[in-house]
Amino acid sequence: MSRPVKVTLIMVGLDNAGKTATVRGIQGESPEDVAPTVGFSKIDLKQGRFEVTIFDLGGGKRIRNIWRNYYAESYGVIFVVDSSDIERMEETKQAMTEVLNSPKISGKPVLVLANKQDREGALSEADVIESLSLEKLVNEHKCLCQIEPCSAVMGCGKKIDKSIKKGLYWLLHIIAKDFDALNERIQRDTTEQKAYEEQKKRERAERVRRIREERYSLCNFSYLTFLLSSLSKMLDSFLYIKLMGTLLRLAYKPRAFILGVMT
Numbered sequence: 001m002s003r004p005v006k007v008t009l010i011m012v013g014l015d016n017a018g019k020t021a022t023v024r025g026i027q028g029e030s031p032e033d034v035a036p037t038v039g040f041s042k043i044d045l046k047q048g049r050f051e052v053t054i055f056d057l058g059g060g061k062r063i064r065n066i067w068r069n070y071y072a073e074s075y076g077v078i079f080v081v082d083s084s085d086i087e088r089m090e091e092t093k094q095a096m097t098e099v100l101n102s103p104k105i106s107g108k109p110v111l112v113l114a115n116k117q118d119r120e121g122a123l124s125e126a127d128v129i130e131s132l133s134l135e136k137l138v139n140e141h142k143c144l145c146q147i148e149p150c151s152a153v154m155g156c157g158k159k160i161d162k163s164i165k166k167g168l169y170w171l172l173h174i175i176a177k178d179f180d181a182l183n184e185r186i187q188r189d190t191t192e193q194k195a196y197e198e199q200k201k202r203e204r205a206e207r208v209r210r211i212r213e214e215r216y217s218l219c220n221f222s223y224l225t226f227l228l229s230s231l232s233k234m235l236d237s238f239l240y241i242k243l244m245g246t247l248l249r250l251a252y253k254p255r256a257f258i259l260g261v262m263t
């Protein structure tokens with residue numbers, strides 16, 4: 001029996017594209033009532049001899065910058081597009097360009113799910129290809145690509161939209177064909193990324209240490225200043241009391257005072 005093949009995939013695309021609904025359906029859960037993903041969710045599933053991990057990454061504008069943290073370990077990309085949201089096609093194209101531009105993604109296989117085909121006015125496969133300049137984009141970055149028009153809310157588990165199943169099968173098949181080279185690249189990239197993250201961690205720790213040290217010496221300095229000013233105040237008070245005593249003595253007993261000074 002052949003050994004299981006461990007494969008990590010990332011699922012990206014704009015917010016509201018239908019990524020979470022798609023992975024829910026793949027997992028056999030209801031794709032209805034999904035909430036926007038804040039951060040990511042991780043899904044593990046078995047597909048034949050593949051042990052697949054899918055990172056469903058939040059697509060909100062502010063969290064899109066986390067996508068790059070997952071590029072190194074990813075064997076392939078699932079890019080989900082809301083085909084019915086024509087106004088956001090330009091934004092979708094920009095997001096896809098940024099993903100494929102990354103050196104850690106270029107050359108890896110990409111499955112595009114042209115989702116929400118059940119919606120009226122949804123762009124057809126050909127229109128999505130044109131709106132995204134998909135052919136040019138994937139050729140430029142040497143990515144094998146397949147596009148599947150689908151609907152994530154059509155069913156789940158065994159009843160999931162056949163196009164989603166077909167797309168996932170294609171992606172895993174392409175990965176398996178070039179597994180050794182891809183795996184070598186992923187091992188190299190993840191080792192490099194880990195070293196980079198460690199370096200960043202060390203730099204951060206060093207920065208914190210320096211700030212603490214500066215704060216500590218500032219604290220010591222303030223303490224010293226406080227101590228000196230307190231001492232000076234005490235001395236001032238002491239001299240003041242002494243002076244007042246002298247004046248009082250001079251005022252009430254001038255003779256005794258003058259004799260005291262003279263002797």
Ligand SMILES: Nc1nc2c(ncn2[C@@H]2O[C@H](COP(=O)(O)OP(=O)(O)OP(=O)(O)O)[C@@H](O)[C@H]2O)c(=O)[nH]1
Pocket residue numbers: 013014015016017018019020021022031032033034035036037038057058059060080115116117118119150151152153154
């Ligand atoms: N009509 C229709 N609605 C869908 C389809 N897929 C997803 N939706 C709906 O679209 C909305 C967004 O779906 P999500 O799966 O949360 O989208 P997402 O891409 O995960 O969004 P973020 O987590 O914010 O990045 C939800 O209301 C889904 O029910 C589809 O194929 N057809």
Ligand SMILES: [Mg+2]
Pocket residue numbers: 019020021035036037056057058059
């Ligand atoms: Mg989501």
